[in-house]
Amino acid sequence: AQSVTQPDIHITVSEGASLELRCNYSYGATPYLFWYVQSPGQGLQLLLKYFSGDTLVQGIKGFEAEFKRSQSSFNLRKPSVHWSDAAEYFCAVDGGSQGNLIFGKGTKLSVKP
Amino acid sequence: DTEVTQTPKHLVMGMTNKKSLKCEQHMGHRAMYWYKQKAKKPPELMFVYSYEKLSINESVPSRFSPECPNSSLLNLHLHALQPEDSALYLCASSYLQGAETQYFGPGTRLLVL
Numbered sequence: 001a002q003s004v005t006q007p008d009i010h011i012t013v014s015e016g017a018s019l020e021l022r023c024n025y026s027y028g029a030t031p032y033l034f035w036y037v038q039s040p041g042q043g044l045q046l047l048l049k050y051f052s053g054d055t056l057v058q059g060i061k062g063f064e065a066e067f068k069r070s071q072s073s074f075n076l077r078k079p080s081v082h083w084s085d086a087a088e089y090f091c092a093v094d095g096g097s098q099g100n101l102i103f104g105k106g107t108k109l110s111v112k113p
Numbered sequence: 114d115t116e117v118t119q120t121p122k123h124l125v126m127g128m129t130n131k132k133s134l135k136c137e138q139h140m141g142h143r144a145m146y147w148y149k150q151k152a153k154k155p156p157e158l159m160f161v162y163s164y165e166k167l168s169i170n171e172s173v174p175s176r177f178s179p180e181c182p183n184s185s186l187l188n189l190h191l192h193a194l195q196p197e198d199s200a201l202y203l204c205a206s207s208y209l210q211g212a213e214t215q216y217f218g219p220g221t222r223l224l225v226l
Contacts, residue, residue: 032212034214034215036217041201041220041222042219042220043117043119043203043217043218043219043220044156044203044205044217045217046214046216046217049214051212090155090156094211094212094213096211096212097210097211097212098161098168098169098210098211099144099146099161099163099168099169099207099209099210099211099212099213099215100158100161100169100171101156101158101215103155103156104155105154105155106153106154106155
C-alpha cells in the first residue's frame with residue numbers, strides 16, 4: 001500500500017538558516033509527489049510537485065525539492081528561512097487513477113528570530 | 114488563476130441542525146474533492162466527484178451528503194452531525210481525477226455542539 005512518512009513532527013530553525021524537511025514514500029510505480037504548506041486555520045497551498053523529468057524541482061517562495069528514487073525520498077529545501085515560513089508542511093503522493101492524495105502526518109516548522 | 118472558494122468560513126451547528134457547505138471553482142476542472150481535517154492531522158479524503166458524478170465515497174457516514182449540481186460547484190449537506198465531526202472541511206479540485214495537481218480552498222471550520 002502507498003504511504004508517506006515525514007519523520008520530523010516539529011522542526012525549529014533560526015531565521016536566515018537553511019531548511020530541509022524530509023519525506024519518504026512507498027509507492028509501486030513512478031510516484032506523483034507534492035509538497036503543500038498550511039498556515040494555521042487555512043487551506044493547503046501547493047509549494048511544488050514532481051511528475052517526471054528533472055529530479056530537482058523549483059517551487060514558490062524559494063522552495064525546492066529533490067526526488068531520489070533510490071532512497072524513495074522527496075525532501076524539501078530552502079536556503080534561507082523567513083519568519084513567514086512558519087507553518088505546517090505536508091508531503092503527499094498521488095494514489096493513482098483514483099486521485100486520492102496520501103498525505104504524510106506533516107512537519108510543523110517554527111522559526112526563531 | 115488557481116482559486117477554489119469555500120463558504121462559509123466558519124460554521125457552528127447543533128446536532129439537530131441541517132446546514133450546507135459550498136465550494137466553487139472556475140478553472141474548468143472536472144474533478145472535485147471533499148476532505149476532512151482534524152486538528153494536528155493530515156487531510157482525509159471523503160468524496161471525489163468526476164464529471165459531476167460521485168466517483169469515490171470513502172465510507173463516510175450518511176449524515177454527510179455530497180452534491181455536485183454542475184461542474185463548478187460542490188456542496189456538502191450536513192444533517193444530525195456529532196461533536197466528533199467538528200473539523201476543518203477542505204474542498205479541492207483538479208483538471209481530471211487521478212495523477213493531477215489538486216488545488217485546495219481555504220476550508221470551512223465546523224463546530225458541532
